Amino acid sequence: MSSTSFSRFTHKLAIDSLDKTAALPTDDGRFNISISATAIAKLQGHLSSDGHEKSTKDTQHEKTHAEKTRFAKLDWRQRQDDFKPVTDNFRGSPQMNIAILIVGSRGDVQPFIALGKELRAAPYHHRVRICTHPIFRTFVEENGLEFFSIGGDPEKLMSYMVRNPGVLPTRASIRAGDVGARRAEIAEMLDGCWRACTEAGNGIDYIKLPNAESLSLDTITSLPDPFIADAIISNPPAYANIHIAERLCVPLHxxxxMPWSPTTAFPHPLTNLKSNASNKRLANYLSYYRMELLTSEGLIDLVNNFRENTLALDPLNAAWGHQLLPQLKVPFTYCWSPALIPKPQDWGNHITISGFFFLATKSSFQPDEALSRFLAAGSPPVYIGFGSIVVDDPAKMTNMILEAVRITGVRALVSKGWGNLGGKDVTENVFMLGNVPHDWLFPHCSAVVHHGGAGTMAIGIALGKPTVIVPFFGDQPFWGEMVARAGAGPSPIRYKDLTAEKLARQITQALEPQVQDRAKELSDRIRSETGTKTAAEMFHSAEQMRKLNCFLIPERVAVWRVRRTNIQLSALGASILIDQGKIDRRCLKPLRKHRWYVEQGAQDPLIGALATMGSTAVGYKTCASKLSRDMGRSKSTETANYKVLIDGQTAPGGSGNKFKSIAKFSAGVGGKTLLFPVDLLYNITNGFHNAPAHLMGDQTVRMRNEITGVKTGLKAGVEEVCFGFYDAVTGVLTQPIHGFEADGAIGLVKGVGRGVGGLVCKSVAGALGFPSYSMKGLAKSIHRGWKESDAVPDEEAIAFLRQLGHRDSVGGQGVLSSHTQKVALSYVGRADGNGVMRMVMRRRGWQNYIELLQLRQDPEKAASVEHDVLMQWESLNVPIRYCSSG
Structure with missing residues (x-):
């Protein structure tokens, strides 16, 4: 059985057989999940019956057979895919734009700054952009990395998480409007992540384009360099990651x-697993799917709004759009030490553990005089701080800490943090800290007490400090348990259960000799690891990162492909060829570096039909809700007698707005009604297409090609007819043969069942394929044209580019010919594809222009590079039919 169909099975099992009444959050944000023995038995039987326990030889046999048919497709036009890079001996990694998307606190951001510096340095020399919250701009830029704001306020997020430590909010938070505010913030960050992957600048400062009178070489080169991500690195809370990677067709890592990939080794870090089954390992595995269900239920509408309105992608259906990361086998690197958690045996090769990411100590940090005096005045103090956590009652927390220090008699450094701890009654053996780097501070301490954030925990253990963890929410209890299991500290005590006496007892245990010895032992192992270097190597060694080089300039990443060939060109390489008249710009298309097949459709026809009816009903409800809100606004506007000026005229209010709202409601309901038979037929067809894989474990089911419009819909329909009937008939013979070769007599029986089942399902899919897929393509084209009509171009940018194209030279310096400038302008104004991708194409065109402009600032180097590119192009012997649009 394929990994996709197995993931779908576990998804369904998680829905059907987990006790929803038991899946309620505790005070620390972890979920008490109960999994029945029946569910475990189903999963175990499914694993066994579908070949997960087969020998390596049998599994490889099935895989080889499946690969022969899985990606087969019809050749519609003459192609030539045997061109080879003229510099095929290049072994390095091409320089590329890497967007690192991070949502979280400073402790979440800091490890990725260390990684970003590794990727920017030799031997990689990538352009790295850290895309995170605006509050971290200074932190990122002072480390020499590019910053882009995705919006969001982590301080408010941490405050919300303390009040609502679980996935489900409290009633008080709902009444206070916290949920709506956080949802709005998530929506903002989704759009912010897309902008971070496609826009120049930093997302905060306004970019002012020069006017025609001031246009010169200096003004052009002073503009921010264009940025379009060639690869994305992300942490899971940046929910936009897989959707942006799908839209841009770029690698995602x-x-x-914290553990995010299903495993039998341990349960999800956010769960308190309660299983009545004897096989707890499989219960651990199911806990990940259950948590994914819980966390995604409140976000699917935001994600689909982002996909539809920002990315122009199809919405995901909750019935089968779940667990994208394991389904697609997205490469995953966990940045913790294997000394704490070894890699589970059931994680595939696409999942790796690198070691902790540490940011180098800032040698420039100098403590103030008061802190220096305190450290020198006595024995090493105990550090107590909770970082980004915002507590509701700072005074109460401060008093508790001071009392615990008094009981133990130790000296203490207490960090004020975002919780604003402190007060007037601080004793002499306590020093209140401001913002001091942990990697500088912890070596001066005897032990550390903190909230259990992964970054703070990693630094403390790496420096050999016994660790006391007081978890508040999220994965913090998990790390507390890991530290205790490793012997580097006592068992964690939840923040809401904490008292001065309990904290004093924990500190005393942490200072015991055996705990200090174990912490130093772990420190020796961890400090020998090279986390960031190892992670960078894992990032570049992933399968998705291969063959990304430009054919002509291998040290640059390819962004274009010559149509009907496999020739890949970088922005600079394409610009030189276009400028020299070697290729027509219309013969180039954006290179799909990696295709993410996100929307595979319903698992079977019944689910397809039910999902269509459900999504249509939700659509009607959404239209009604919008009408109600719009009518409410119209009434308030009419009461307040507001007037809106549009293009210098007063817009009609009152009844005019009501009529407009009713018209929008009618159009929305009418559109969804017209689309219902199209979606119904499409989802039922997908259901028949996918049913053999989902229900019978048929690994020969082909992957349907993407449908983006009329042309691709017709193509997919014809392919479904041809391959559907072909596979249906041949499967009756080949499935029993392959089954017998793999499992003997039992495999033969299974093969007969798969052959007969495939004969029915694949034949029906073939019969329905052409009308359903062609109608779906037509609907997408109409929808795309409707959406594009709403797009308003940046008139200031258009005017600037038009003026640029009319000049004979930039600033009279003859940097580019008028022809080259007009070619760059025509690239920027290219109008194919949907509205979103047209804008991306414009920015790629501007990237072409800027890179050539920058190269020609050094005439000697430019002449050498252009000569080499032209010579290498000639050596490819590309037929003229691929270079001319005529």
């Missing part, structure tokens, strides 16, 4: 500090 996930990195995180």
């Amino acid at each position: 996930m990195m995180f500090t």
Whole structure:
């Protein structure tokens, strides 16, 4: 059985057989999840019956057979895919734009700054952009990395998480409007992540384009360099990651500090697993799917709004759009030490553990005089701080800490943090800290007490400090348990259960000799690891990162492909060829570096039909809700007698707005009604297409090609007819043969069942394929044209580019010919594809222009590079039919 169909099975099992009444959050944000023995038995039987326990030889046999048919497609036009890079001996990694998307606190951001510096340095020399919250701009830029704001306020997020430590909010938070505010913030960050992957600048400062009178070489080169991500690194809370990677067709590599991939080794870090089954390992596995269900239920509408209105992608259906990361086998690197948590045996090769990411100590940091005096005045103090956590009652927390210090008699450094701890009654053996780097401070301490954030925990253990963890929410209890299991500290005590006496007892245990010895032992192992270097190597060694080089300039990443060939060109390489008249710009298309097949459709026809009816009903409800809100606004506007000026005229209010709202409601309901038979037929067809894989474990089911419009819909329909009937008939013979070769007599029986089942399902899919897929393509084209009509171009940018194209030279310096400038302008104004991708194409065109402009600032180097590119192009012997649009 394929990994996709197995993931779908576990998804359904998680829905059907987990006790929803038991899946309620505790005070620390972890969920008490109960999994029945029946569910475990189903999963175990499914694993066994579908080949997860087969020998390596049998599994490889099935895989080889499936690969022969899985990606087969019809050749519609003459193609030539045997061109080879003229510099095929290049072994390095091409320089590329890497966007690192991070949502979280400073402790979440800091490890990725260390990674970003590694990727920017030799031997990689990538352009790295840290995309995170605006509050971290200074922190990122002072480390020499590019910053882009995705919006969001982590301080408010941390305050919300303390009040609502679980996935489900409290009633008080709902009444206070916290949920709506956080949802709005998530929506803002989704759009912010897309902007971070496609826009120039930093997302905060306004970019002023020069006017025609001031246009010169200096003004052009002073503009921010264009940025379009060639690869994305992300942590899971940046929910936009997989959707942006799908839209841009670029590699995606996930990195995180807590387990996020299903495993039998341990349960999800946010769960308190309660299983009545004897096989707890499989219960551990199911806990990940259950948590994914819980966390995604409140976000699917935001994600689909982002996909539809920002990315112009199809919405995901909750019935089968779940667990994208394991389904697609997105590469995952966990940045913790294997000394604490070894890699589970059931994680595939696409999941790796690198070691902790540490940011180098800032040698420039100098403590103030008061802190220096305190450290020198006595024995090493105990550090107590809770970082980004915002507590509701700072005074109460401060008093508790001071009392615990008094009981133990130790000296203490207490960090004020975002919780604003402190007060007037601080004793002499306590020093209140401001913002001091942990890697500088912890070596001066005897032990550390903190909230259990992964970054703070990693630094403390790496420096050999016994660690006391007081978890508030999230994965913090998990790390507390890991530290205790490793013997580097006592068992964690939840913040809401904490008292001065309990904290004093924990500190006393942490200072015991055996705990200090164990912490130093772990420190020796961890400090020998090279986390960031190892992670960078894992990032570049992933399968998705291969063959990304430009054919002509291998040290640069390819962004274009010559149509009907496999020739890949970088922005600079394409610009030189276009400028020299070697290729027509219309013969180039954006290179799909990696295709993410997100929307595979319903698992079977019944689910397809039910999902269509459900999504249509939700659509009607959404239209009604919008009408109600619009009518409410119209009434308040009419009461307040507001007037809106549009293009210098007063817009009609009152009844005019009501009529407009009713018209929008009618159009929305009418559109969804017209689309219902199209979606119904499409989802039922997908259901028949996918049913053999989902229900029978048929690994020969082909992956349907993407449908983006009329042309691709017709193509997919014809392919479904041809391959559907072909596979249906041949499967009756080949499935029993392959089954017998793999499992003997039992495999033969299974093969007969798969052959007969495939004969029915694949034949029906073939019969329905052409009308359903062609109608779906037509609907997408109409929808795309409707959406594009709403797009308003940046008139200031258009005017600037038009003026640029009319000049004979930039600033009279003859940097580019008028022809080259007009070519760059025509690239920027290219109008194919949907509205979103047209804007991306414009920015790629501007990237072409800027890179050539920058190269020609050094005439000697430019002449050499252009000569080499032209010579290498000639050596490819590309037929003229691929270079001319005529």
